[in-house]
Amino acid sequence: xxxxxxxxxxxxxxxxxxxxxxxxxxxxxxxxxxxxxxxxxxxxxxxxxxxxxxxxxxxxxxxxxxxxxxxxxxxxxxxxxxxxxxxxxxxxxxxxxxxxxxxxxxxxxxxxxxxxxxxxxxxxxxxxxxxxxxxxxxxxxxxxxxxxxxxxxxxxxxxxxxxxxxxxxxxxxxxxxxxxxxxxxxxxxxxxxxxxxxxxxxxxxxxxxxxxxxxxxxxxxxxxxxxxxxxxxxxxxxxxxxxxxxxxxxxxxxxxxxxxxxxxxxxxxxxxxxxxxxxxxxxxxxxxxxxxxxxxxxxxxxxxxxxxxxxxxxxxxxxxxxxxxxxxxxxxxxxxxxxxxxxxxxxxxxxxxxxxxxxxxxxxxxxxxxxxxxxxxxxxxxxxxxxxxxxxxxxxxxxxxxxxxxxxx
Amino acid sequence: xxxxxxxxxxxxxxxxxxxxxxxxxxxxxxxxxxxxxxxxxxxxxxxxxxxxxxxxxxxxxxxxxxxxxxxxxxxxxxxxxxxxxxxxxxxxxxxxxxxxxxxxxxxxxxxxxxxxxxxxxxxxxxxxxxxxxxxxxxxxxxxxxxxxxxxxxxxxxxxxxxxxxxxxxxxxxxxxxxxxxxxxxxxxxxxxxxxxxxxxxxxxxxxxxxxxxxxxxxxxxxxxxxxxxxxxxxxxxxxxxxxxxxxxxxxxxxxxxxxxxxxxxxxxxxxxxxxxxxxxxxxxxxxxxxxxxxxxxxxxxxxxxxxxxxxxxxxxxxxxxxxxxxxxxxxxxxxxxxxxxxxxxxxxxxxxxxxxxxxxxxxxxxxxxxxxxxxxxxxxxxxxxxxxxxxxxxxxxxxxxxxxxxxxx
Numbered sequence: 012x013x014x015x016x017x018x019x020x021x022x023x024x025x026x027x028x029x030x031x032x033x034x035x036x037x038x039x040x041x042x043x044x045x046x047x048x049x050x051x052x053x054x055x056x057x058x059x060x061x062x063x064x065x066x067x068x069x070x071x072x073x074x075x076x077x078x079x080x081x082x083x084x085x086x087x088x089x090x091x092x093x094x095x096x097x098x099x100x101x102x103x104x105x106x107x108x109x110x111x112x113x114x115x116x117x118x119x120x121x122x123x124x125x126x127x128x129x130x131x132x133x134x135x136x137x138x139x140x141x142x143x144x145x146x147x148x149x150x151x152x153x154x155x156x157x158x159x160x161x162x163x164x165x166x167x168x169x170x171x172x173x174x175x176x177x178x179x180x181x182x183x184x185x186x187x188x189x190x191x192x193x194x195x196x197x198x199x200x201x202x203x204x205x206x207x208x209x210x211x212x213x214x215x216x217x218x219x220x221x222x223x224x225x226x227x228x229x230x231x232x233x234x235x236x237x238x239x240x241x242x243x244x245x246x247x248x249x250x251x252x253x254x255x256x257x258x259x260x261x262x263x264x265x266x267x268x269x270x271x272x273x274x275x276x277x278x279x280x281x282x283x284x285x286x287x288x289x290x291x292x293x294x295x296x297x298x299x300x301x302x303x304x305x306x307x308x309x310x311x312x313x314x315x316x317x318x319x320x321x322x323x324x325x326x327x328x329x330x331x332x333x334x335x336x337x338x339x340x341x342x343x344x345x346x347x348x349x350x351x352x353x354x355x356x357x358x359x360x361x362x363x364x365x366x367x368x369x370x371x372x373x374x375x376x377x378x379x380x381x382x383x384x385x386x387x388x389x390x391x392x393x394x395x396x397x398x399x400x401x402x403x404x405x406x407x408x409x410x411x412x413x414x415x416x417x418x419x420x
Numbered sequence: 421x422x423x424x425x426x427x428x429x430x431x432x433x434x435x436x437x438x439x440x441x442x443x444x445x446x447x448x449x450x451x452x453x454x455x456x457x458x459x460x461x462x463x464x465x466x467x468x469x470x471x472x473x474x475x476x477x478x479x480x481x482x483x484x485x486x487x488x489x490x491x492x493x494x495x496x497x498x499x500x501x502x503x504x505x506x507x508x509x510x511x512x513x514x515x516x517x518x519x520x521x522x523x524x525x526x527x528x529x530x531x532x533x534x535x536x537x538x539x540x541x542x543x544x545x546x547x548x549x550x551x552x553x554x555x556x557x558x559x560x561x562x563x564x565x566x567x568x569x570x571x572x573x574x575x576x577x578x579x580x581x582x583x584x585x586x587x588x589x590x591x592x593x594x595x596x597x598x599x600x601x602x603x604x605x606x607x608x609x610x611x612x613x614x615x616x617x618x619x620x621x622x623x624x625x626x627x628x629x630x631x632x633x634x635x636x637x638x639x640x641x642x643x644x645x646x647x648x649x650x651x652x653x654x655x656x657x658x659x660x661x662x663x664x665x666x667x668x669x670x671x672x673x674x675x676x677x678x679x680x681x682x683x684x685x686x687x688x689x690x691x692x693x694x695x696x697x698x699x700x701x702x703x704x705x706x707x708x709x710x711x712x713x714x715x716x717x718x719x720x721x722x723x724x725x726x727x728x729x730x731x732x733x734x735x736x737x738x739x740x741x742x743x744x745x746x747x748x749x750x751x752x753x754x755x756x757x758x759x760x761x762x763x764x765x766x767x768x769x770x771x772x773x774x775x776x777x778x779x780x781x782x783x784x785x786x787x788x789x790x791x792x793x794x795x796x797x798x799x800x801x802x803x804x805x806x807x808x809x810x811x812x813x814x815x816x817x818x819x820x821x822x823x824x825x826x827x828x829x
Contacts, residue, residue, distance in 0.1 A: 024456045026447025027628065029438055033461070038435025047433045048468060050461040052442070059457060190434070201491040201531035211493055219430055219464075220492050222572075230434075285722075291708025292701035295722040299700025302775050302807060310728040313694075313704040313720040315713070319761060352728060366711050393526060396551055398711060400574055 012183050014045040015071040017063055019078035019088055020162055021054040032077040032167055039171065041188035043179050044234065045073055055079060060091040068095060068155060073179065078162030080145035082125040088159055089130060092148065098132035106130075106137055106146060113144055138174045142166040149178060156182060188234045189241035193252055194266070195259040196226035196411050203227045206255050216248050224400075225268050225407050226261070261414065268410045269301040275417040276307040276356070281383075283413075284352035285311035286323060286344040287406075288335065289362035289377055294406040309352045314344065323347045334370040336361050338378050338389040345382035357382040358413050360405050364398045377405045381416040388416060421592050423454040424480035426472055428487035428497055429571055430463040441486040441576055448580065450597040450641070452588050454482055464488060469500035477504060477564055482588065487571030489554035491534040497568055498539060501557065507541035515539075515546055515555055522553055547583045551575045558587060565591060597643045598650035602661055603675070604668040605635035605820055612636045615664050625657050634677050634816055635670070670823065677819045678710040684826040685716040685765070690792075692822075693761035694720035695732060695753040697744065698771035698786055703815040718761045723753065732756045743779040745770050747787050747798040754791035766791040767822050769814050773807045786814045790825045797825060 016036050022028045033050045040047050048071065053063045060079070067074045079088030093100045106129035114121040128145050131137060138147030138158070143166040150157040158175045160167045195203065200222045204211070207229070211218055216233035229252055233244035253260055262271055276283055287294045295311035298304055314320040317335055321327050324347025325340060333339040341359050349357025362377025363369045373393070380389040390412055394404045425445050431437045442459045449456050457480065462472050469488070476483045488497030502509045515538035523530040537554050540546060547556030547567070552575040559566040567584045569576045604612065609631045613620070616638070620627055625642035638661055642653035662669055671680050685692055696703045704720035707713055723729040726744055730736050733756025734749060742748040750768050758766025771786025772778045782802070789798040799821055803813045 023443075024446055024459065025450070026443045026445070027630070029440055029443045030459075031438055034432075034435045034438045036435070037433055041434070048463070048465075049472070050433065050439075052459040054457070063458075199528070199531065201533035204492040204533055205531060208493075220494060221431055222490065230431075230436075290705070291713070291717075292696075292704025292706075292720060292722070293708075295701025296699070296705050296811070297701075299702075299722070299724065299773075299811075300808060304700075305724050308700075308724050310724040311701060311722040313701070313708070313722070315708065315717050315719040316761070319719040322760075351731075352725070364708070397574055399709060402705070402708070 012045050012072045013070070014040050014047045014073040014075065015067045016047065016050045017060075017067060017074065017076045018050070018052045019055065019060060019076060020052075021056075021085070023052040024054045032162065032164060035164070035168060036075055036077070036171065039176065041190065041232075043176065044183060044186035044188060045179070055085040055087060057087040057091050057094065060087060061094045064091055064095040068157065072155060074155070074157040075175070076157070076159045077167050080128065080147065080159060080161045082122065082128055082144065084124075089127065089148065092135075092150065092157065092159060093132050096132060096134060096150070096152065098134060100127075100130040100132055102126060102129050103131045103137065109146075110144060138170055140166055140170055142169050147174065149174070186234050186236055187238050187241055188232060189238055189245060190230055190232045191245050191249055192264050193229045193231065193249065193256070193260055194226055194262040195229065195256050196261050197259045198227065198256070200227055203229070203256070207252065210248065210251060210255075213248070216244050218248070218252070224403055226259075229256075261411070267301070268407065268414070269297050269304070272298070272410050272414050272417070273301045273304055273307060275414065279355075279417065279420065281355035281417070282307055282309050282353075283356045283358065284309045284348045284354035285358045286314050286320070286348035287311060287360045288314050288320070288344075289364040290360045290402050290406045290409070291315065291364070293402045294358070294360055294409055297406050297410065309354045312348055320344060320347070323351045334372070336363055336370055336372045336376060336378060338380070338391060341378040341380035342382065342387045342389050345380040345387055349382050355383060356413070356416070358409055360409050362401070362405060364401050364405075366398060375401050377401070377408070379405070379409045379412050381412050383416065383420060385420065388412070421454050421482060422480045423449055423456050423482040423484065424476040425456065425459045426469075426476060426483065426485045427459070427461045428464065428469060428485060429461075430465075430494070432461040433463045441571065441573060444573070444577060445484055445486070445580065448585065451599065452585065453592060453595045453597060454588070464494040464496060466496040466500050466503065469496060470503045473500055473504040477566065481564060483564070483566040484584070485566070485568045486576050489537065489556065489568060489570045491531065491537055491553070495536075498536065498557065501544075501559065501566065501568060502541045505541060505543060505559070505561065507543060509536075509539040509541055511535065511538050512540045512546065518555075519553060547579055549575055549579055551578050556583065558583070595643050595645060596647050596650055597641060598647055598654060599639055599641045600654050600658055601673050602638040602640065602658065602665070602669055603635055603671040604638065604665050605670050606668050607636060607665070609636055612638070612665070616661065619657065619660060619664075622657070625653050627657070627661070633812055635668075638665075670820075676710065677816065677823070678706050678713070681707070681819050681823050681826070682710045682713055682716060684823065688764075688826065688829065690716065690764035690826070691718050691762075692716055692765045692767065693718045693757045693763035694767045695723055695729070695757035696720065696769045697723050697729070697753075698773045699769045699811050699815045699818070700724065700773070702811045703767070703769055703818055706815050706819065718763045721757055729753060729756070732760045743781070745772055745779055745781045745785060745787060747789070747800060750787040750789035751791065751796045751798050754789040754796055758791050764792060765822070765825070767818055769818050771810070771814060773810050773814075775807060784810055786810070786817075788814070788818045788821050790818075790821050792825065792829060794829065797821070
């Protein structure tokens with residue numbers, strides 16, 4: 012079944028509001044076996060909205076709208092749906108009664124213009140909205156379905172969960188879509204794509220390749236009558252993907268890198284300490300994004316000033332000899348912080364975040380190091396992008412270096 | 421002139437990604453006098469994308485696309501544009517050379533897959549993308565204009581600012597819309613709204629009130645034939661707003677809090693050092709997001725472990741007496757790091773980021789302190805929200821405390 016989402020409101024076209032409603036609904040449709048083909052945002056303009064609704068009604072089986080159900084003149088969703096269906100809006104007495112009750116409960120009398128919130132067309136039934144004054148519309152005609160929901164997310168989500176999702180589930184016993192995300196690191200998007208070419212052409216399950224700051228994510232998606240059957244379809248594909256990608260796979264689904272590193276540290280009973288220069292605190296901040304990180308994270312030092320590096324065990328002559336942005340200094344930072352904070356593992360970053368080169372080293376050159384009682388290892392990288400991006404990529408690379416060291420230990 | 425935005429990527433239809441690119445571009449178009457009529461999101465499907473492109477090309481003067489310019493088989497934006505225009509894609513030698521250079525700079529050879537990123541159609545010229553491998557396309561034909569930009573926001577925004585916006589400005593000499601954002605802190609949205617009521621009803625210039633993590637932003641917007649004329653409209657309104665908001669105004673337009681604090685430190689010739697507990701490195705990371713921060717930022721300590729606090733001058737008995745989450749300890753942290761890193765100013769955070777309460781203190785209770793040679797001041801807050809949100813709000817509040825101390829010094 013083809014589904015389509017239309018988000019209504021001029022503020023969406025002014026960039027004042029990001030359309031989180033569409034993302035929310037998009038995330039819910041796969042469980043119902045509905046394929047989302049289009050999302051559109053339209054302003055509070057009846058003509059353009061009716062045009063968009065007609066196209067959606069023609070090409071899709073299920074049309075979901077959010078917004079434009081308020082009492083003001085700008086709210087034209089009902090009018091546009093009526094125009095698209097060629098049906099007439101009439102006030103529904105029971106809706107009017109509910110609406111007047113809603114206002115009197117608040118000790119207010121209903122403004123006349125709210126009356127349009129009590130209207131329906133012949134093909135529509137009302138969807139209750141206990142969280143606001145605007146009932147939704149549920150329209151069924153000629154095998155097509157349309158659900159019009161209010162724009163405020165807390166009203167829309169409540170109406171979706173209580174009314175729209177259950178009705179759609181009853182209406183379509185079609186199929187269920189189950190997805191699995193496999194997260195990899197260390198191989199470029201183009202190369203991953205080439206490695207997986209033999210698998211990319213299957214239609215069910217499918218594979219999507221997405222480049223993220225923590226590596227290439229592979230989204231495996233299967234469609235079947237039941238969750239179990241979809242899982243059966245996914246399992247062999249996941250095995251093939253894992254066999255192809257080998258050691259570059261580091262996590263699945265919602266697992267974050269900092270959570271995985273934290274688990275490895277806990278399993279080994281290791282405490283972690285970090286000294287960072289170019290990441291400027293982002294590495295420690297990322298580590299502490301994981302709930303419960305206080306159990307294994309001793310703390311860190313942001314050593315922007317070389318004196319701070321020296322105060323934590325980096326020999327001055329090493330900085331003079333190799334420069335602060337060097338593998339030698341990165342290793343000394345990791346070992347130094349490990350000792351000075353009394354942790355089993357030390358992790359360090361030093362590099363040029365930009366915008367200016369440093370010590371003749373180009374913007375984006377970074378050195379990472381990890382140190383344990385068994386010694387240290389360093390790695391070098393050259394990252395493109397903004398200051399913020401170089402910080403982010405360096406912090407991520409440092410966590411991957413730590414992960415490798417922990418897996419080897 | 422009618423503009424239309426098309427955001428491309430299946431992940432947008434899976435609800436895994438909120439379409440911030442469309443919101444960014446929507447916010448930029450008014451300055452160019454372009455009216456945005458539609459935004460759509462389409463998956464990585466050449467047929468559906470070509471259909472959406474054709475409709476946009478027919479009904480709009482300017483079409484902006486983001487995404488689908490990557491090297492994988494899923495990336496079909498170029499193919500769909502070529503199909504829509506009925507033109508043939510050919511490899512452009514100079515683009516291929518740039519691409520190979522990009523990879524060799526990273527010591528890698530270019531995967532064959534990436535070659536399609538070096539293609540053009542006859543109506544298209546390439547838009548340079550120094551931040552990635554995917555050049556954009558600029559298409560002009562029959563009075564219509566199309567700009568295809570990459571999906572990663574940092575690449576897209578750079579290409580917009582450097583290439584697309586200037587070309588659109590040269591191409592269309594319609595009315596110009598100029599905006600000015602005035603950033604305030606310390607007054608709630610409702611109160612700001614009341615204070616500005618007399619000004620809120622003007623049509624040109626207009627005022628928009630937006631709540632952000634760094635306070636309430638007031639967006640003043642004027643429309644006129646020229647930038648100068650629009651500026652003339654804005655000036656008196658900005659004066660009225662500044663007179664009304666008084667000391668709560670801390671910045672304008674793209675100024676960030678960390679940049680402003682950095683400027684105040686430089687003006688006074690002060691060096692800054694931080695010790696943070698609940699913010700876990702985010703405070704230092706925010707400070708170092710400002711280019712040139714190495715000139716005034718000595719560094720910081722992330723003291724998750726009390727032993728680390730003590731090693732930097734926090735008396736053990738103070739922690740025993742008041743607990744690590746207290747004004748007394750925050751003050752001792754600020755003074756301690758100021759002395760141990762030899763800085764004029766020390767800034768500290770301690771609190772409960774959650775998810776679990778600590779020392780009987782509720783999740784969200786935080787204490788901030790700033791210390792100079794003239795003494796210290798502390799402040800306490802209780803923040804709602806997630807771990808990440810509490811970290812963010814605490815770091816922001818700490819920078820505002822620092823700003824106040826610097827203005828008083």
